[in-house]
Amino acid sequence: MTRKFFGTDGIRGRTNEAPMTAAMAQRIGQAAGAHFLRGEHRHRVVIGKDTRLSGYMMETALVSGFTSVGMDVVMVGPVPTPAVAMLTHSMRADLGVMISASHNKFVDNGIKLFGPDGYKLSDKDEMAIEALLEQEPRLVPAEQIGRSRRIEDARGRYIHAAKLTFPKHLRLDGLKVVIDCANGAAYQVAPSALWELGATVIAIGVEPNGLNINDGCGSTDPTVLKETVVASGADIGLALDGDADRLIVVDEEGESIDGDQLMALIGSSWHRRGRLRGGGIVSTVMSNLGLERYMNELGLRLERTQVGDRYVLEAMRARGYNVGGEQSGHIILSEYATTGDGLVAGLQILAELVAQDKPASELLKLFEPLPQLLKSVRYGGGAPLEADKVKAAIAAGEAALGDKGRLVIRKSGTEPVIRVMAEGEDEALVARIVNEICEEVKAA
Structure with missing residues (x-):
């Protein structure tokens, strides 16, 4: 049904x-x-x-x-x-x-x-x-x-719970952190938690007016965060989305770090400490093939699910994993939370930054991602993916990528768009395949 x-x-x-x-x-x-x-x-x-x-x-x-x-x-x-x-x-x-x-x-x-x-x-x-x-x-x-x-007292309860996930033997003293709260739900709790743990905090996206949530700020648009990190000489920047269940990181050089690299860091560090359960991590079909290869090199698995953090969590619960998430920044750490938590994930990243004493630009680039391109095509109705020319374009794209890449086409579960994603070792080929499929979807 x-x-x-x-x-x-x-x-x-x-x-x-x-x-x-x-x-x-x-x-x-x-x-x-x-x-x-x-x-x-x-x-x-x-x-x-x-x-x-x-x-x-x-x-x-x-x-x-x-x-x-x-x-x-x-x-x-x-x-x-x-x-x-x-x-x-x-x-x-x-x-x-x-x-x-x-x-x-x-x-x-x-x-x-x-x-x-x-x-x-x-x-x-x-x-x-x-x-x-x-x-x-x-x-x-x-x-x-x-x-x-x-x-x-709800905010206080949550701040206390989030701080308990940070290693007791560590502090954020001396660390300058820029936090972008997207003018959203975490505009009070996230800066407070970071400050209480010792960080020097520069908070942006903390002036909500009912209309500016996710508007030129947050995880979907970290432009101002990047500028602020570089201009202030901060060690790292954290960007949440409107309801703070996802996280994107910016290193000290102003470069964005997506959820795949964050999962690689948390998964590998927990593995070294004997904390990782399930023999790997869980992510979706959208995660980069580079992440999968990196986990395999460590003797670990990357188990994939359909898009949606709920499906990631279902697989984690069913098979005993404790780390999972999405490239978009939903990071689920089941020892601490029952859903994606941007602040808690951010605290794990900051803990590694302190423990390993490396700059974020080095710490957070554990693998080289394969060229990947994602485009969305809005549609008004019908079933464009059932059109013969669309099916033919998809088949041709899969054949061209062979075993050196992946092609993922799906309907969004939150808005009326078709998402077309391809990745492979040849960046020009990836772009051509995505563009050709998008054109056929538009025509259909």
Whole structure:
């Protein structure tokens, strides 16, 4: 059965257009709340959000939905997605909700759901909630309506939990760190955690106004971060996205370091210390072939999944891995978090920077990535990947790359685009293949 509303990371869309309307948010609250009503205890849901303007509207609608089916609501305000996951479990809530469209601009919003264990919902749970969305809500009698309240110590709880992941014998004293919070959910917690661990902190992207989240800042646009790192003589720069579940790093020379290199560093260092479980790491089909070859040289595996950090986590849990992530910067360290956590991943990188006493430019370039090109083609409907000419172009590209490269074509799970990625040893060939396939997709 195909999911109608849920994509690879919750429900997402343009605000005030279906499905991202207040009415739909209320229905989602009613459906998700009804699905997680189990037992005779007083049920509780934790709701967090990022800093986009529409978060107020979506939060209010969700509170209305949850309380109408008998759930109490705890609102924690702007906090990172991993904070909501952590608080859901630590507060013994039955459900957690993060209102965020992650790295998208303010015009979009989304709803991410977490189960009582702090993990994102399974396909089975999402399908059950979708089925309830098609039915009339099961409203409770007036005396059973839930209550809502706001707590003020959520950020402090998360900062404390994040700092506990940093090695106790290390400090960040003497290290100058630029942190770009994308004018998003971590604008308070990330600079505070770094400062409390001893770093000299230069914080940018920490003046949210509801409209500037991910706007010329954060992990999707580290231009200002690069300039600031070089101009200030900082040792390293960290860039989070709007809900702080992903991380991109900039070295002291102003060069971007993606999630593949971050996973290589964490995976290899944990392997040397006997901490790595599963015999390797988990990533998606989008990770560079250079990462796979590097892990193989260490006698380790790179297990690939379909795109989406939830699928990475599912493979990690099923097969006993404790390090995984995506090239885009979602880094999952299952000993510390139940989802991607940009701040926690950043602290692991900073710990290695201190422990190995190397410049970031040396520490974070463990393998030479193969030439890789990714392009996106927006489409308005239909099935362009089923067109004969598109299939022929894909087949020709695969034949041209042979066993010296890879070709990945997929529909995005969060927006109406086709993503075309190729990598191989010949950069010109990679570019030609991607461009030819993109042209055929456009024509279709």
